[in-house]
Amino acid sequence: MVCTDNIDFTIPLQPAADRRMIKFVLMVNRQGQTRLSRYYHSVELSRRAALEADVVRYCLSRKKDQCSFVEYKDFKVVYRQYAALYIVVGITDSENELSIYELVHNFVEVLDKYFSRVSELDIMFNLDRVHIILDEMIQNGHIVETNKSRILAPLTAIDKMVES
């Protein structure tokens, strides 16, 4: 018989990021094609496509009058539709769904301000810039900035330098 001598199985300290956080942000169109994806916890590349397809299918199947928050596996998904584009945010159960729902709108407003009337194509052709904007807003699964002009400040500074 194997004797297990007081092996210490203590789980390493869980950072708060795991308790209350944004797990990913997706932009997907109605055809289920991913337009942007950003993960704040490590998900293997090979598993991402399946997860996205799953989540999107789930969101697309929902009617307009249904709740914008859905449960997916062990986390929650908050989604918001803008014309043909869905913005989907995966969060842990303890996050405040409604604040994330509004964060999505804030994000879209920022994009709208930057691109002056944003469209799906803007996002596709400026994927790098959209990512830069998103990076200013969310880091490590936490909301780090929501002030629109401050979010855009670094990017506009870069743009100015490129122009000159």
Next chain:
Amino acid sequence: MSDVVEKTLTALPSLLSLDSHPGSAKLSSTSKLGNLIRGITELTSKHEEEKLIQHELLAIKEQVSSPNTTMMKELMVRSIYCEMLGYEASFSYIHAIKLAQQGTVLEKRVGYLAVSLFLNESHELLLLLVNTVLKDLQSTNLIEVCMALTVVSQMFPKDMIPAILPLVEEKLNHPKEIIRRKAVLALYKFYLIAPNQVQHIHNKFRKALCDKDPGVMTASLHIYLQMIQENPDAYKDLTPSFVTILKQVVGGKLPMDFNYHTVPAPWLQIQLLRILALLGKNDQSTSEVMYEVLDESLRRAEMNHNITYAILYECVKCIYTIHPKSDLLEKAAKCIGNFVLSPKINLKYLGLKALTYVVQQDPKLALQHQMTIIECLDHPDLIIKRETLELLFRITNAQNVTVIVEKMLEFLCISEDDHTTIDLVGKVAELAEKYPLKYNEWFIETMNTVFSLGGDMMQPDIPNSFLKLLSEGFDSVEEDRKLKLFAVNSYVPLLRGEPGKLPQRFLQVISWVLGEYSHLREDLEPAEVLSLLAKLLDMKNSSSETKSWVLMAMTKLCKGGTDASVTQEVSETYSSSLDTVLRQRAHELQYLSQDPELRARVLPRGSCGNFAFVSEALAAGAAPYKPPHQRQEELDQSKALSLEPYGLSLPISMSSCSITDRQSPTLLSMSSGLSGDTLKLDGVKRVWGREGYLAQREPVEEAAQVEVPSPIQSPGRQGEGDSLHSQTPTQTPTPEPEQEKQQLASSLFVGLASQSSVSLMGKSEPTPQRFRRKAKGQGPGSSFNASEQISSSLISPPSAVDNLLCNNLLDSNNASELAEQTSQLSQRLTTANGTCHTEAELTEPDTKGCNPALRRDNCVVAADPGPHDDPGRLTEVCLDSYLPAELSGLSHSEIAPLCANQSLNLSACHVQKEDSLILVVFIINSSESAIQQMLPAGEMTSHSVAVGQYSLTVKRPAVHVEVVGTVSYQLPAGTSQSLQFSYKVPLTSFIRPFVVSTEEYGTMWLSFSHDTKQNLTLINDNQEPLTATLNALKKKLQLHVVEVIGMEGIVACRLLQDLPCLMHCRVNAGWLAVWLRSPVPDLPDCLIYHCQRALQSL
């Protein structure tokens, strides 16, 4: 704004030509990226996508190795696209790092971006980034510093932190806010991945918190939230700072650009509220600091926008997390009401979530919203349904567990999501196991459904703990046997039916149970069980694991003889199995079936051999079993599940009473609502919102109830009652679905109310508090605390009280030797009523009584000469006139002689005042000489009378309250003497009518936890018996009849000022079924005794 977005996005298809759109103008449509994007938008199948991307990857690979860096940025974006679609572009990783290192501004940024997208935090290539970061941090170009800090706060190799830490720290003092802010975020990242590395700069975090720029301050909150989560005690001193910050934010002190839809920095508010919740949890003094700002937050967030609701949600959570404050709780509860009643589905969802959190603190809140909860339970949106079940799971008690489990199982049948199924099955199993004893059959049936529905997906712990429960059993042997027998009984038909459809796990459970316990069923031949089990072996889809369980069960069952053929056959078949475990089992079966003696030794009946490994593992230091959902709950601290069953706190009498008894009170409040001033019955939930449907009667009965003509109504209600009866035919029949809902509500929310006051013990008790607030003033001694003190002496505390007492009596005696008295004061009044655990407390005599008593004293002197030969007569005739003036107008009990000795004669009576009971003690000096230094009366001349009055309060009710006292005095000879007396007061003297409205009654009823029930005799004279009986009780016991409806009546009284007792009476089969409830233990029992006495004496 969102309209604009929608419009432009809708117009997309027409823009796909890529020509005219301003956003795409920067890129030529002929560029490689443009081609890729066009290719992607034109994809129609997964196959095409794969072809396109593989082709693209090849092209990128080719170009990337050419030294043309001007193309590099575009190549990176193309690689990002490929990875985004799920195709690895690992060859480009190194180029991303290179780009970050060598590129110009935008290229550099894209390089950093690609790195953060491609690599995970432990990727070895990340080390190559350190030098670039180091260089950029020292750059004079702020944009580059910014980028470096951004990437550092996203990902950085843990071991390399020391290399850049000084540079990052330096940035904390940078003049630009954006640099300071990003530096703080970088430190936050370091704190997350290597807290020890930044331990020395905690004071710099404080500096960041106090930064003049709100953005920097906001960034520092991330660190604080994290640190406070780990150790709230270390940061309590910062509470005022956080409160001040929140106050300023809420008050709109931030620059306008922090607003979101006119709401000032909502996400910052949420963050601060979370921090406050952590700080105030279980800490009263810290919580008190934040009450004001929380109130302010609730008030400010009244604008009707989603984001304000998001803040409110966080605020409510905070209020229910910190040390409770009743008016805040009330406001928060109201706020939750706005959520759950909202027609907006997202708000409803959040309301349910808030309620789920809050009911753990205060289950009663669920009662307020029960109809909404019921509606949500039937909501077409499964998410709402699911969240509702989560809420119900948390309010489960022994009484509603069956209904809640039923609802969960219903949901399981329609749910298609595996994760939900696993989670719910776990919860059902947990609930079923928590309350198995009371409902044997229900337990087994529920678990059968769990096994059938949960199938093989469910957590393996569930069948294991089920079997453990079954085998270990409970305290009662008989119950154990019944439970096991019932399990056997339910499994046999399943096996006779179509066992092929059952999940493997279930089959394993069945075989184990049959193997262990089928002998309990006497009419079941082992041979039959064996053949049923053997059938399982033959099934195609039986897994080898199941088969080995079956074989083990058969080993336990076989006895040789007639069974031999089956076992023989089976063991032969499997002894040549390729599966070693099966082969082992088959051999065991073979040998043990042939050797009964050995079998009896190896497998003694009732040993649960299967679980030996558990105890072995436990002994070896393994962690005890926790279901996965529980483990998850534990991780999720903020939503910790209380594993204490609510049901335990229910009064025992509750469970033993019959169902109709339990139901009556609310039926009553229901009908009283009908007869009340609102006859509009459109929104039933409005009328019943507060008391709830707790205990609803059958719809039919209910209708009949209202139609019963009851001629006797309480006078004020007469007219309304009449109008009610004339209208009954039209309005009584509630719509059918409504009634169903109400019934459901009654079964779901039963038991919540009575437990709430108990579960809140030590925390806040909203209802009693509300009640207490209404009571006007409290006498100094009437504070009700459950002190165990049996005697209370007037001596302690010595100085103040004694002096007061002395002065008072001194005055009343008109004596002059004040100086001598204070030292020897020793009159004691105690209660000695051991059997009833009674206590009476003597409080200091009413000081207002001094002067009138003084005036009375003249009478003493006047009356003195007459009866001085016959002190006894004096007591009877004249003591009445010695009553203090302010009491003389009130009714008093007969003045009864207490005791006497050669020099003193004591008599007493009690006077009922509205808020107290005054004990008046008459001390008569029957001797010929003056008595000195008498306590409490000072000096008494011969044949004089001293009067002492004491206000009595009851700490713990008893049928009779006995007051014991001592008078000590000194005779002229100098010898000290004392005289003891005792006086008995019935509890009824303390009872006062308690005027409440029916609604208040309903609320209180639900919150009181001590109750008792009894049938009393009805008075049958010409009158309507209920009214006659209630009137008799009212007259005798000073009860207040709140309302009489039909065959029921509600009555309220209180014990002096502040201890209420509610009584619900219903005429039932010639008896008056009485149910009393009170927050005070024993009060219902004592009162029912007096009710009985009162009715018997008629």
